[in-house]
Amino acid sequence: MADASASPEMLDPTGRVVMLSGASRGIGLAIARRLHAQGYTLSLGVRNPDAAVFAAFDPARTLVQRFDAEQAETAAQWVDATVARFGRIDALINNAGILRPLDLRSGDESVLDEMWAVNVKAPFRLIRLALPHLEKGGHGRIINVASTDGKRYRDTVSVAYAMTKHAVMALTHAAKFAGWEKGVRVTALCPGAVDTDLVASVPGVTPSANRIAPETIAETVAFLLRLPNTASVAELVLNTRLESWI
Numbered sequence: 652m653a654d655a656s657a658s659p660e661m662l663d664p665t666g667r668v669v670m671l672s673g674a675s676r677g678i679g680l681a682i683a684r685r686l687h688a689q690g691y692t693l694s695l696g697v698r699n700p701d702a703a704v705f706a707a708f709d710p711a712r713t714l715v716q717r718f719d720a721e722q723a724e725t726a727a728q729w730v731d732a733t734v735a736r737f738g739r740i741d742a743l744i745n746n747a748g749i750l751r752p753l754d755l756r757s758g759d760e761s762v763l764d765e766m767w768a769v770n771v772k773a774p775f776r777l778i779r780l781a782l783p784h785l786e787k788g789g790h791g792r793i794i795n796v797a798s799t800d801g802k803r804y805r806d807t808v809s810v811a812y813a814m815t816k817h818a819v820m821a822l823t824h825a826a827k828f829a830g831w832e833k834g835v836r837v838t839a840l841c842p843g844a845v846d847t848d849l850v851a852s853v854p855g856v857t858p859s860a861n862r863i864a865p866e867t868i869a870e871t872v873a874f875l876l877r878l879p880n881t882a883s884v885a886e887l888v889l890n891t892r893l894e895s896w897i
């Protein structure tokens with residue numbers, strides 16, 4: 652029976668096509684599973700489309716496409732394949748990301764280039780490519796998985812990671828302005844430590860028991876995707892620790 656208290660404004664997942672990068676593991680896999688359970692049609696951009704983990708997804712409403720954030724041509728190929736298969740794009744979730752140690756006193760500058768390519772340039776490129784399609788439906792959504800490291804600076808193993816996540820915040824607000832008139836709403840989702848491989852070997856990171864479960868991030872994404880155009884969430888911080896302002 653329909654929930655009589657549910658808001659009539661919330662968007663229906665059925666038939667909506669969501670592009671999601673980095674769906675192979677961690678936060679991305681949790682998001683993919685949650686959105687699949689809700690009935691979305693998924694276009695998953697991953698480096699290895701043959702991974703066994705995708706066997707559980709309904710092939711009628713799932714496309715698993717090769718996407719490598721460091722290979723520009725694969726972004727266009729993924730967008731084209733999504734439109735060719737499903738005829739539309741309703742949401743883009745820029746989730747793929749990497750964290751490599753680099754500070755101002757040590758480490759090779761090439762690490763900054765690598766993180767810039769994956770964490771910033773690839774989302775920039777995908778937004779450019781997907782925006783015309785997102786605008787068509789009048790309710791397009793973009794979620795950029797940023798970080799609390801995009802909201803403030805505190806001592807960290809990687810000043811370069813913090814720099815890229817601050818850039819993702821600027822990109823988010825730029826996309827918000829670009830798509831606003833045609834109903835595209837854009838969110839920078841900024842979690843603290845999430846219990847995935849990304850932080851497993853980071854010295855001094857929040858202990859595992861205090862980290863956010865990837866499934867909690869997935870539930871938050873599911874909520875954001877259903878919000879109507881009248882409820883724009885430009886930034887959403889989910890912190891694991893007590894800090895000022897965030």
Ligand SMILES: NC(=O)c1ccc[n+]([C@@H]2O[C@H](COP(=O)([O-])OP(=O)(O)OC[C@H]3O[C@@H](n4cnc5c(N)ncnc54)[C@H](OP(=O)(O)O)[C@@H]3O)[C@@H](O)[C@H]2O)c1
Nearest residue numbers: 673675676677678698719720747748798844845847848849
């Ligand atoms: N974990 C945290 O504490 C935390 C906190 C805040 C924000 N975040 C952000 O959340 C996002 C997901 O992180 P996670 O914790 O789920 O990390 P993760 O478990 O290490 O997973 C990273 C994902 O990104 C993909 N990826 C890495 N390099 C790629 C490339 N060149 N091309 C395409 N895909 C690539 C990986 O694919 P492969 O399987 O092919 O390597 C994997 O699916 C990242 O943007 C991260 O910065 C994480």
